[in-house]
Amino acid sequence: MSATVIRGSEIAQTIRAEIAEEVKKLQQEQQITPGLVTILVGEDPASQSYVAAKNKTAGQLGIHSKQLTLPAETSEADLLEIVARYNQDETIHGILVQLPLPRHIDEGKVLFAIDPAKDVDGFHPVNVGKMVLGEQCFLPCTPHGILELLSRSGVETSGAEVVIIGRSNIVGKPVANLMLQKRDSGNATVTLCHTRTRDLQFHTRRADILIVAAGVAQMIGAEDVKEGVVVIDVGVNRVGETASGKAKLVGDVDFEAVAAKAAAITPVPGGVGPMTITMLMKNTLQAARQAGELQTS
Ligand SMILES: NC(=O)c1ccc[n+]([C@@H]2O[C@H](COP(=O)([O-])OP(=O)(O)OC[C@H]3O[C@@H](n4cnc5c(N)ncnc54)[C@H](OP(=O)(O)O)[C@@H]3O)[C@@H](O)[C@H]2O)c1
Incomplete structure (x- = not known):
């Protein structure tokens, strides 16, 4: 199988164009x-x-x-x-x-x-609490970006076995939460793995959608996934840094090896990264809109 590459940089461009239009509208109308x-x-x-x-x-x-x-x-x-x-x-x-x-x-x-x-990063406990409850709030940018990547690439999460590696407050935990929400972008069966997970490969090999946010360069190889998996690689690791400061950016997934087995995969760079910044812009627009609504109410 040769995987579809989910190009976050291109999807981010599309969303940024939508945001720029909305920004213009907000300026003209309000x-x-x-x-x-x-x-x-x-x-x-x-x-x-x-x-x-x-x-x-x-x-x-x-x-x-x-x-x-x-x-x-x-x-x-x-x-x-x-x-x-x-x-x-x-x-x-x-x-x-x-x-x-x-x-x-x-x-x-x-x-x-x-x-x-004004918490456009979505890290304030009020926003975290609302996210868990499934209420309207600022969603944290990287997890929100992952959801957008999946939905805009036509990947169905409903009923899927989603396996996440990493339980940080900024990526792993919120992604897990969003994936299990009872709405179109969620409805998944979620497994959250970390360093105390007993048999990581047992879990990763079951995944329909594998989200890796561990910060360990190329820790996931072809032997760790099943045919047809969708892989979202969140990791950003600098390898081969020289005295002149030149380093290569790689993800947590061995891209070439896993792409040969996967249905779809995000590259590093150009995958999740551009989506994170884009979602920050989306949240800023949302914050401005809400401030405008408060002024007129
Ligand atoms: N592209 C983007 O926009 C973006 C945004 C945020 C982060 N990132 C990148 O994503 C990666 C993760 O970031 P983070 O802030 O979530 O990292 P973090 O706070 O360091 O958390 C890493 C998580 O991965 C788990 N982990 C580490 N090694 C593991 C292993 N060998 N097996 C299983 N689990 C393992 C850790 O488990 P324990 O909890 O047990 O220690 C921890 O829960 C980093 O490379 C970071 O640069 C990218």
Whole structure:
């Protein structure tokens, strides 16, 4: 079997065009320009590039974006004060605090301080709780992007055996939750695996849809999957880094080997990554719309 490659970069482009249209409409009809602030504490190179990509995409879609870069020694109290300021700022509809934060700052405290109505990352406990209950809320970007990838590629989740590797709060747990919701994009039978899973291969080989978010380069090979599986590779791993900083990006799945057996598979890069940023833009648009509805009600 030769797999269909699920090209996240192309699907993301389509969704971004839809968002740009909606942004224009919101400006014309309600004079509201969606606004996003990204807050980066410290100089982690990966975080810097993620934040730059988010701001660049926002600009391309007509979303007003503000990039705040704070020194690594910024105190928790100062960061909380900055978040409180943006909670009150009517030109900003979405607040994104780039994770991870330096060790001296309590991440949970900062995420909890963001107004849930501006929590475009979907990490505030109010939004997490609503997601679990199946209520309208900001969905976390990577899991939401995975759902979009599957539905726009015509992959049926209803009744499917979905096996997820990884139980992080930002990927594994929310994906598992969304997949088991009683709605079209869910209705799956879900198995969530992690480092204490006794026989990982037993589970992966049963999967109709395998979602891998472990952060272990090419841990899934052809022997770990069944014929016809749909594979979503969330992992981003830098391998072969040289002194000059050149590294290759690979996923958690051995793409070539698994593609020979799979029905469909996402590449790395160009799979899940572009969808994550796109869903952030979608959430920012949603936040601006909701702010507009509050103004007129
Ligand atoms: N493309 C994107 O937009 C995007 C977004 C987010 C993350 N990512 C990437 O996705 C990967 C996962 O990210 P994350 O933040 O969810 O990672 P994380 O917080 O490090 O969690 C990794 C999870 O994988 C599990 N795991 C690790 N090795 C395993 C193994 N050998 N067998 C079974 N389970 C294993 C861990 O189990 P335990 O809980 O037992 O430790 C943990 O639950 C990373 O490569 C990250 O860069 C990509």
